[in-house]
Ligand SMILES: [Zn+2]
Ligand SMILES: [Zn+2]
């Protein structure tokens with residue numbers, strides 16, 4: 001057994017991290033993607049729960065990078081020297097990090113538990129006997145130690161618990177409003193956000209109301225857009241909104257349904273004043 005935590009980081013020292021416990025499993029991946037990304041013949045990646053990796057230095061930049069699955073991966077790189085320290089794959093999501101073992105101060109501590117994608121292994125690489133090797137991928141239950149399988153189950157349970165927050169917007173209507181909520185301290189932030197949205201997207205930007213309008217329990221500004229713009233606008237809003245909460249609702253002509261069953265949230269959910277409906281106030285406040 002090795003002593004944990006283990007520390008690691010990039011070349012220039014700006015990004016430093018601490019792996020608090022042993023990883024779930026260590027892959028030595030011989031796929032062509034890992035060969036390209038490392039410039040070498042394989043990549044050594046230690047899979048571990050994200051909350052068991054403590055960031056000590058600068059926040060890494062997250063670089064969207066293609067992946068073999070087509071779903072993409074996010075590679076965390078030092079903002080200065082650009083060395084990659086870990087990545088997240090869409091399959092496992094942001095809660096599992098694939099730490100690049102070569103960035104540990106003592107990388108010798110983590111030899112591979114398994115060789116994967118050996119079908120594309122470079123022919124001069126000779127695998128040691130005694131370590132499992134598979135031509136592509138494998139069934140976790142056959143190879144992971146029981147403790148790692150249990151840790152994975154616990155992680156999935158935590159993710160499921162987090163998923164029961166406010167309903168997230170989905171693109172299932174023809175047209176939408178996004179109402180950006182703010183208060184006296186955040187009105188300038190909101191004003192700047194909706195002005196940028198107006199410049200970047202095909203969107204109608206309403207007035208910045210420094211008062212309560214319609215069913216909205218906070219000061220608000222309405223953005224109106226169609227299904228064609230939904231994906232771009234909603235993901236941009238979610239990235240740029242900071243602490244501002246945004247109500248996103250479909251427009252079907254039924255005001256009450258639009259503000260209940262057709263409503264979803266970026267950030268926190270706010271209770272709406274539904275007593276206004278029947279008089280059709282919302283949707284005419286632009
Ligand atoms: Zn660096
Ligand atoms: Zn690979």
Ligand SMILES: [Zn+2]
Pocket residue numbers: 177179222249282283
């Ligand atoms: Zn609305």
